[in-house]
Amino acid sequence: MYTAGTAMLEALQEAGVAYIFANFGSDHPALLEAIAEARALGRPIPAVVTSPNEMVAMACAHGYAQLTGRAQAVVVHVDCGTQALGGAVHNAAKARVPVFVFAGLSPSTQEGEASGSRNEFIQWIQDVSDQRGIVRPYMKYDNELRSARNVKQIVHRSLQIAQSDPKGPVYIVGAREVMEEETEAVATDAADWPPIAPAPLPDAAVADLIEAVQKARRPLIVTSYLGRNPAALTELVRFCSRLGVGVLESVPSYVNYPHNDPLYQGNQWNHPFQNRTLGEADFILVVDSDVPWIPTVSKPSEKAAIAIIDVDPLKQSTPLWYIKARQCYRADAATALAQLNAALDRAAIDEQAAERRRRHYAERHRERAAELARLEAPGEEVITPEYLTACVRRQVGLDAVVINEGITNYPAICDHIAREKPGTMFASGAGSLGWTGGAAIGMKLAVPDKTFVVMTGDGSYMFSTPSTVHWMARRYRTPFLTVIFNNRGWKAPKFSALAVHPYGFASRAKDLDLSFDPAPDYSGIAAAAGGAFARVIKRPEDVEAGVAEGLRAVLDEQRCAVLDVWLAHL
Template sequence: MYTASTAFLEALTEAGVSYIFANFGSDHPALIEAIAEARAHGRRIPAIITCPNEMAGMSAAQGYAQVSGQPQAVIVHVECGTQSLAGAVHNAAKGRAPMLVFAGASPFTQEGEMRGSRNEFIQWIQDVPDQRSIVRGYMKYENEFRTGKNIKQMVHRALQFAMSEPKGPVYLVGAREVMEEELTDAVSIDMARWRPVEPAALPQEGVEQMLAAFAQARRPLVVTSYLGRNPDAVAELVRFCENVGAGVHESVPSAMNFPHDHDLYLGNQWNEPHQNEALGEADCILVIDSDVPWIPTISRPAGGVPIFHIDVDPLKEKMPLWYIGAEHSFRADAATALGQLNDVLAVRPFDGARVAERRSRFAAKSKARRERLATLETGSNGVITPEFLTAAVRRHIDDDTIVLNEGITNYPAVSNHMAMTRPGSIFASGGGSLGWNGGAAFGAKLAAPDKTVVALTGDGSYMFSIPSSVHWMAAKYGAPFLQVVYNNRGWKAPRFSALGVHPDGYASRANDLDLSFDPSPDYAGIAKAAGGAYARKVERPEEVEEAVAEALRVVREEKRSAVLDVWLQHG
């Protein structure tokens, strides 16, 4: 029997989808039958990953896409499962992670008129007026299957949207009757006709305007946040900065955008409440692939500085309030645009002496920065600091390691002290909904089974990640990773936010702001109970080095996940 669900699975397979992260429900009998039928006949379909929690499943799809660049599929149960995707929808949208989310819908017949007609009470309760509206504001494309006859075209159109810049998630819905529909003929698809839109380039006048401004500058600066999502763009950025003698500043980085050991790397800024020196001194700025290049109330460029802006989404069309005062803004792919600039510089190089002077000045600042950071890694007074812990993790990883950063108030410590140098070696969610790191680490391991995956997380974001589901999945599917919990026993970020707005208010004098996690849960024990992970609490600095080494040995040799619950100073 060839059904709409058979066609759906075939379409995913044609598109190169390797995994379906599934949380099945009463709306999926046709899919469950089609999966069983394909297995019975030895027909290739994507591997099914059972996800006890929808957010963990979608986070896994995001982690897979971030590491591999390839979209995967997520299947959830009607509007309930769609809502249970929760913050993972936000993270995938803001992190521009391509994936296809499919949800069933309550049957639209109730007297047995069609196969799949209503036969359970829940199908009346789960029939809502506009299921697609739940995620409409976050999806690049959303639609409903109305017949099985064009399901393949619908899937490939959706994935075209997902994979065309700016990339992102797409959402499809199909009721039981539609997914049960029997088809007489299979649709033949030529995948060459369903490719994503080609990357956009700079106009030639834009190339000339930018190079003319950079040629005259004394302190040119590039600001980026997520250029490294495309590893090819990193090499082009390094080449450009070396060609013109420009420094690089990262604002809220969610990828490895520029090698931290390079003399032109000037550091990164998150929510630190001070003016960034490099940004304040710059006399010509290129903002490329950044949603928040600076926070104007805290740190911003000097007035009158020419700002050029390159992004696949320069208008930030999903952000109601956004502007940076760029005098020239271009919709272009970062790797393509930088390649254009570098091609011109190859035949019309800048003045060598001027470039050397810029590079020398930035190199001195870069070296001084690295020396300052080194002094923070020694620990003090028997307290495990984030810098000390992160440096210990750094010493035990290798070039085959992928790091995920959801450190929240420790984002800067992780970025600065992991000091990654390879494209594709470190990621953050790119969004603001906590709990991405666990599922993402599982998905990253599926995408790169030969690499070691390390997730660095705050205690709050660990709780949000549904570790019981995540570590069960990791054990069941043989995808182990190390998770290090930066445990300060509470939500530190809300405290910082409150004091940032009310530095001398009542909150600044209160002993309890209802943000504490005391008594602390047994974070590592949760993972041990759910998935047999190696579990260990670390409370003293002298334990850290050996604990990290042993945890990574377990992950690499025993092929078992590990969780280190590391106690920092109380938040």
């Protein structure tokens, strides 16, 4: 039979989708039959990865797409499976990560009028009035399949939208009867649905931006996710080196600039103080950043001129958002920076001014490096996040891919893992915790020969559904090292409460209901679910050897390793 289910698999295969991360339900007989038929007949289809948890499935697709730029597919069942995607949908939407999501619908007939008609009690309970509305605010596109005749065209269109900037997830639904419907095969070519071409800067903007940088005493570029395209990082390094422009990362979700470059000025997250470099800048170019600064604690000088280049410069899906940018351009970062560099090839550069700027930022870079080195010294009794991260850096090297969900330890991890190469550190780019485990599986499937290291807080580790993650990692042979920054509770809500009520009752309370005491056996969960190497580390002198042993388990034994490292209690 050639059904709508067959057509969907064929379209995904044509579009270059390598994996379907699946949590099948009673609404998927057509897909299950089409998959079995394809395997029996030797017809190529995307590989199916069984995910017992829907959010993990979405995180897998998210991680794969972040690393490769190619959208993958997620299959869930009806309204229940859609709701179980939960925060992972938020992550993909806010981080502009392309994912194709398909969910079934309860059958639309109940007396056997068509193949796939209702035959289980659950199909009445799962029938809701607007299933697509559950996730519509987060989707770039949503649609319902109504006929088997155009399934392939809708799949290709949805992927075209997902992979066009600003990228994001798409959501397609189809009732059982539609998915069971037989049809004639339709010939399609994925090349007929290309993503929108990268947008350039207007010619006048190129000249204006170069003039603004050259006139500035302290020009600064602020970025968060420019490094999603390694070509943009290359162009940024070239541009900044030529003109002596400093680079500050704000809430970075990628490696946006080499940390060893003298022009690199560090990164800012929720630091409760004014960033000196940001405050001193007289011209700021924001490139690909959702939160370039937090005005209540750290912001540019009132005299600073601000410009923005972004695929989504107005952040139209965020109801409250603005910065005082007098120049605002919707453009692709790599394309725009290449234009600026090409213009510099023809422009007169004030080399003396550029050298003054280079010397200034290089001195600030040296001061920062000295302070980071001081923080990496081991304590006598307590393991610090800075020391722990430095131990991991020394053991895993500069080529390992670090997946960062450290939450209150985001800055320490980012500072001390000190990535220099594009594509060697990722954060989710959004706000729903529990992304790391699935992301590591997706990335490892994409690039099996790379070493992957998850660095996560204990709270975000629990959110990641580790029993599902480590079962999947063993089944699909995707080993990675996990380092848990265990402060035995949710530290982030405590910080938030004290920031708003520094002298209130919360500041004096002994218990804010945020601790995880008695501590769960985090590494034991991974060992039980997936045969992972498990180790609890409580003393500074045991950290380096523990990381080395865990890494050996990953590289030599090809199994996951989880290090439960105890920091100071929250």
